[in-house]
Amino acid sequence: MSQETWTKVDEYIFDALVPSDPTLEAAIEASDEAGMPAIAVAPNQGKLLHLLARMIGARSILEIGTLGGYSTIWLARALPPEGRLVTLEYYPKFADVARKNLDAAGVGDLVDIRLGEALDLLPEVEGPIDLTFIDADRVNNPAYFEAALGLTRPGGVIVIDNVVRSGAVADTSNTSDEIVGLRRMHELIAAEPRVDATALQTVGMKGHDGLTVVLVTS
Numbered sequence: 001m002s003q004e005t006w007t008k009v010d011e012y013i014f015d016a017l018v019p020s021d022p023t024l025e026a027a028i029e030a031s032d033e034a035g036m037p038a039i040a041v042a043p044n045q046g047k048l049l050h051l052l053a054r055m056i057g058a059r060s061i062l063e064i065g066t067l068g069g070y071s072t073i074w075l076a077r078a079l080p081p082e083g084r085l086v087t088l089e090y091y092p093k094f095a096d097v098a099r100k101n102l103d104a105a106g107v108g109d110l111v112d113i114r115l116g117e118a119l120d121l122l123p124e125v126e127g128p129i130d131l132t133f134i135d136a137d138r139v140n141n142p143a144y145f146e147a148a149l150g151l152t153r154p155g156g157v158i159v160i161d162n163v164v165r166s167g168a169v170a171d172t173s174n175t176s177d178e179i180v181g182l183r184r185m186h187e188l189i190a191a192e193p194r195v196d197a198t199a200l201q202t203v204g205m206k207g208h209d210g211l212t213v214v215l216v217t218s
């Protein structure tokens with residue numbers, strides 16, 4: 001299997017189940033034009049986040065890692081009119097682009113973008129949260145998971161993106177801070193009696209990676 005095949009299958013999935021959406025495409029274009037890295041979730045992954053939020057009737061969502069607000073739009077669109085989404089972003093320039101994209105998508109009123117180091121911002125986030133999406137610097141994922149667990153209500157869900165990194169997570173010779181952080185996060189999840197979880201590796205237009213899905217049980 002090659003990257004070419006994975007991209008082709010993603011395109012098939014988009015055509016079949018995730019129709020092109022001018023608002024979301026404009027958000028990606030605006031991020032590209034601002035020179036931001038192309039590291040947003042893929043459309044089918046964004047839709048998975050959206051569906052998970054709808055499946056649990058999410059009214060409050062926390063996102064760690066906004067970038068240009070692409071996944072934020074998918075998640076915000078799952079909220080009822082009185083819902084709320086708090087998203088944390090380190091770079092002011094990224095937050096500015098995200099604010100414009102969210103307003104253009106008509107979900108700006110639902111979203112509170114908080115600027116700064118996520119570890120500093122998390123203690124100020126008000127719970128309970130129904131769904132937390134962790135998609136920032138993996139080295140801090142153990143701390144992000146702990147914070148998310150403290151905020152996410154029983155019955156709520158924590159999703160962590162980019163947990164496979166082209167297989168590096170399973171390569172014992174890889175001791176980079178990022179990969180050690182991912183393994184430590186999975187150890188914490190496994191040892192935590194208040195959650196149940198699984199992880200999936202994914203291939204597609206974004207290469208080989210994966211996501212971890214955690215149900216907060218109590």
Ligand SMILES: C[S@@+](CC[C@H](N)C(=O)[O-])C[C@H]1O[C@@H](n2cnc3c(N)ncnc32)[C@H](O)[C@@H]1O
Nearest residue numbers: 040041065067070071089090117118135136137
């Ligand atoms: C992969 S991108 C987020 C992509 C976005 N969730 C999407 O799919 O559309 C990660 C983002 O996290 C931000 N970030 C990285 N480390 C951070 C930190 N320590 N605190 C806050 N934001 C951080 C980066 O600036 C970047 O915008």
Ligand SMILES: [Mg+2]
Nearest residue numbers: 041135161162
């Ligand atoms: Mg990601």
